[in-house]
Amino acid sequence: MLRWMLDLKESEVSWIPNKHYSGIYGLMKLTLTKALPADLSKVIVLDTDITFATDIAELWGIFRKFTGEISQVIGLVENQSDWYLGNLWKNHKPWPALGRGFNTGVILLYLERLRRIGWEQMWRLTAERELMSMLSTSLADQDIFNAFIKQNPVLVHQLPCFWNVQLSDHTRSEQCYTEVSDLKVIHWNSPKKLRVKNKHVEFFRNLYLTFLEYDGNLLRRELFGCPSQANPESVRLQAALEELDEDDQCYDFRRERLTVHRVHLYFLQYEYTAAEDGTDVTLVAQLSMDRLQMLEAICKHWEGPISLALYMSDAEAQQFLRYAQASEVLKNRKNVGYHVVYKEGQFYPVNLVRNVALKNANTPYVFLTDVDFLPMYGLYDYLRRTVVQLDMTHTKKALVVPAFETLRYRLSFPKSKAELLSMLDMGTLYTFRYHVWPKGHAPTDYAKWRTATTPYRVEWEADFEPYVVVRRDCPEYDQRFVGFGWNKVSHVLELDAQEFELTVLPNAFMVHMPHAPSFDISKFRSSFGYRNCLNTLKDEFHQDLSRKYGSAALKYLTAQRTA
Structure with a gap:
């Protein structure tokens, strides 16, 4: 419906020839x-460059100054360049305008x-x-607004110029104010943006960068004069918080599960339509700022769609934006959906972040992995073929x-x-975590895999946490597990x-690339309280599983106690 409405509105202006870069x-x-x-x-x-x-409330207040019953309908600031005066260069012929014309970066309608x-x-x-003589617009909507106002000057309410201080090289913006403290709105309406010529540009640039560094959580507080409208979900969460025991040693873990995170879906442009043959697979992963360097390598190894959830602060999200815009690899990939989950609380909500990436994949199947793994070349096509061969549509399989x-930062x-088998024999590669956590992947049966030529079934074992390809409607990750420990194990357990x-x-494989240990794994290793709470959460998870799946789930509790 939204796409249809957008197409409908586009058709109403698509007949207008337009030379402006905004199209x-x-x-x-x-x-x-x-x-x-x-x-x-x-x-x-x-x-968007405002x-x-x-406080924008001041700008809303100006509507009260619109005179007459229908006389003033548009509020605008005068244009601060000489564009509409027609004297910028020889034969410069702008659209008609009233005097200097008006800039449409800020409009009250x-x-x-x-x-x-x-x-x-x-x-x-x-x-x-006007198009009969002008043939096309140069400044898009601004040309049409100005030509309209030229014919109907009584309909415009002129705003003080400090409501749209236009920072391009050839403007009269410095005449808008005597002190920079007088400014209300700054408009970076030059292709050069932060590099414009203005004696106060350093102040403007710092103001802009300070704005980018703001923690968006500051905006979540209740504002004076703005009574909050309690919704059922917030009431439920508040009641759940009140039920928590603050003397509980695991209070911080339990509270984390109830934390509401701001989420910005599709942080960057995303353009991808899943293949119609029903075999398409999305790589699903999550990451934080310290794993950002893995993105380019993953994009080179996996040509299919990707759904990534990024756990970042507001400032880190802006750093990521600049990183993505500067990367030739990332700029050329439109089939990567980036979803920012903004930081809140003291733990990394790893399974919540995973669920954001999982729920926003738009293909029938998902490859659930971690961002520090590189899939083998050609894995995307191999998985699509395998989905058909194993009849994944009509069977419940986790591939x-x-x-x-590898322990080497540079790897061929x-x-x-x-x-790969040759590199295993030479000691260049190892089976994953064989030296620190063999239980996590031992059921894969690497000895059998060496000579296998057809897919083979393995049984679930305690603490098994493989990386799998499943249908997109698989169970979500359990969000009680935060930070390090048992976050993937619990998911595979529920799949079973x-x-x-x-x-x-x-004939599939992936390779983990080395990196510094995360802050959460350091806390796990150094804190007895952390490990003790993780065991408590495991027990509670097993109890919930038993209630959900009945006696069939008792084997998991038994396996956990004998492990």
């Missing part, structure tokens, strides 16, 4: 009287009055008339991708199973409880 989207402001709900009477329209230095005067028909007639590791990645067949793939 058709630069004209969409003209359609707001129809695009927005009919009962919405006023709206403030802002360009920085506020004051009185929608109710605009609808009453027939705005849709008026701007269309204006555009059609195990055998995991290996194996190009085939034969080459739901009778997924654990099937090892004979």
